[in-house]
Amino acid sequence: MSERSPRDTVYDPDDETILTTLQGESPAWRDVLALLPRVAVSELPVLLLGETGTGKELVARALHVLSARRRRAFVAHNCGATPDSLIESELFGHARGAFTGAVGERAGLFEGADQGTLFLDEIGDASPLLQMKLLRVLQEGEVRRVGDLRLRSVDVRIVAATHRPLDEASRVGGFRADLFYRLNAVCVRLPPLRERGRDVLHLARHFLAGAARRCGVAPPDVSPALETRLLRHAWPGNVRELANGCAYAVHVAQARGIVDVAHWPDALAVPAGATHGLHAETRALEERRVREALVRTRGNKSRAARALGLSRQGLLKKLRRYALAADGGIGAAGAGGFTDDGATIAGPASLDAVERAI
DSSP, X not given: OOOOOGGGTTOOGGGGGGGGXXXXXXXXXXXXXXXXXXXXXXXXXXXXEOOTTSOHHHHHHHHHHHSTTTTSOXXXXXXXXXXXXXXXXXXXXXXXXXXXXXXXXXXXXXXXXXXXXXXXXXXXXXXXXXHHHXXXXXXXXXXXXXXXXXXXXXXXXXXXXXXXXXXXXXXXXXXXXXXXXXXXXXXXEOOOGGGSTTHHHHHHHHHHHHHHHHHTSOOOEEOHHHHHHHHHOOOTTHHHHHHHHHXXXXXXXXXXXXXXXXXXXXGGXXXXXXXXXXXXXXXXXXXXXXXXXXXXXXXXXXXXXXXXXXXXXXXXXXXXXXXXXXXXXXXXGGSSOEEXXXXXXXXXXXXXXXXXXX
């Protein structure tokens, strides 16, 4: 029996549940979700930019599932994990006897991802040699196994990801400019968790439910005190940090019924201002001032903007930043709506509705 190709083992109809894991209702995250289907069908190379833990691989897998390549392989590779001595063999494969220990022929990552998607994680950590090798295969669409003379054509969709500013690195010589422009046909920026407002609560309940299911217990709720801490936390580790905290609360702290601050890892057990300094404290104060102005004006954006010394566009940016446009706790008569000099928007309002009212 012939050896199965990696591309034959990847697709599973259940993989499409990956789309349900892209949790979030904040305007910043909805912008990303609205973009993904159009990017997926474009077949263009994609560069995902985002801090560590923002879900870059999850989004890369979603792009694959939404594309015409979904029944072929999704192959992931960490560009900082392979030493230069193994780069060619890892990417392109090798022939039998190509070097000591090459007892049989082996296909590389590009062949494994043929007609599928190759996810190059942490492309900003790629060595100069790896950058050069990648550029050549992206230009030619062909690979040659180490120790072999035959060229093999490959059809691979590239999705790369990094937390580094590659545009700046390419300008100062830290990353090949020609490779950057090859990879940057479509750029998708993933917002950090601290800019996704109340998504943190939605995600926390999702992760807590998953952890509880694995423990065979009922999903716990989140206490009001913990909700406040979650909303105030700066989340340097982003969604990954949140997921780890939820798992800790259920599995280690054995929270049952309700999760409180005492069940969370120590990083969240102190006030955000004490841990993250002036920046987090200033953001918390700004959000509180915006909320208070909206309550005082019963959701009238024009009056709230004037009270805060902002333009309406400036207020809209802050509504987007703190996801207050979808906050059911602010608005006329407690209904979660916003008004704009007499125009009422039923709540909870979407960002699109807010924009239409301006």
